[in-house]
Amino acid sequence: MGLISIAPVRRFLDSASDEHVYSGTRLLVSGFLRAMRAQSVDFKYGMHPLMRELMMKGVAGSAGSQRFGAGGMLSSIGDDEELGGGEDRVVVEPVEAAVETCAIRMAKLRESSKISRGISFGIDREPAGPGSSWNVILHRGPLPLLQIELSDITGFRPPKQWVDSVVESNCAHVISRKSRPTLGGGDHLFLWLKRYQLFPYSKGEASIEAVTAGQRLRKWCREVWQEQSGDAASLYELSSWQWRRKRFVRRFDAMLTQHVGAEKLNSTLKEMGTRLESWLPAFEN
Numbered sequence: 001m002g003l004i005s006i007a008p009v010r011r012f013l014d015s016a017s018d019e020h021v022y023s024g025t026r027l028l029v030s031g032f033l034r035a036m037r038a039q040s041v042d043f044k045y046g047m048h049p050l051m052r053e054l055m056m057k058g059v060a061g062s063a064g065s066q067r068f069g070a071g072g073m074l075s076s077i078g079d080d081e082e083l084g085g086g087e088d089r090v091v092v093e094p095v096e097a098a099v100e101t102c103a104i105r106m107a108k109l110r111e112s113s114k115i116s117r118g119i120s121f122g123i124d125r126e127p128a129g130p131g132s133s134w135n136v137i138l139h140r141g142p143l144p145l146l147q148i149e150l151s152d153i154t155g156f157r158p159p160k161q162w163v164d165s166v167v168e169s170n171c172a173h174v175i176s177r178k179s180r181p182t183l184g185g186g187d188h189l190f191l192w193l194k195r196y197q198l199f200p201y202s203k204g205e206a207s208i209e210a211v212t213a214g215q216r217l218r219k220w221c222r223e224v225w226q227e228q229s230g231d232a233a234s235l236y237e238l239s240s241w242q243w244r245r246k247r248f249v250r251r252f253d254a255m256l257t258q259h260v261g262a263e264k265l266n267s268t269l270k271e272m273g274t275r276l277e278s279w280l281p282a283f284e285n
Contacts, residue, residue: 007149009172016144022107031171035162041098042122131155141204142214142272181237187221190252197282205273213271
């Protein structure tokens, strides 16, 4: 039986520019580590073994999208350019310094077309396996997304009231919990579900035009959620039952189309690399 992964926190970015990746990583990692009551962070440096093998074969540059591990499509874990993708080594840092290290390293990761990238760390212990090796990952595409994930959900043992701490820090747009509904703003939950179907990992257009269109779509979704809930910052509990998720998406799609207009929405979706006839049924299967 395979491992079940979990990504407790996710955050949408305005773009995948160095500046936005840096600031987004600082906010997401800081809030998450505080909620986990971390005392120190163990960083694992070195190129992902599978990526190193591809590099040696000379095919990494042409790899459209390679899947590495249960968490997603990762070209590497922590292959900082100045380290040259060398052999693994672990460095322990206090939390405040570790947040800055995470942000700097994420912002400096080389961009690879349609390949998600990230870095590994351990919380109060060395990242020695799927149950202790956390990954901060940047997914590109028209809706850039940062997430912190663990390949083995059994290793996720959050302290009491960690959700309250994450919410209070405002670090994440989507919060996943063990055996509990997923928490987040209705707009973010809607876009997260759509993104998973249409632009998984780093699939999709990542041009300036596509990302700008994605920003426009996020703005419209935020307006729809504010009209629906009365407060754009209000949170919604998204059931894990598939039929309830489909109903949620169907209703939000209807409100979004009415708010923006089908022609205008379709034009923006085309800039993002999809179209209305693909967007609407994306979560129905």
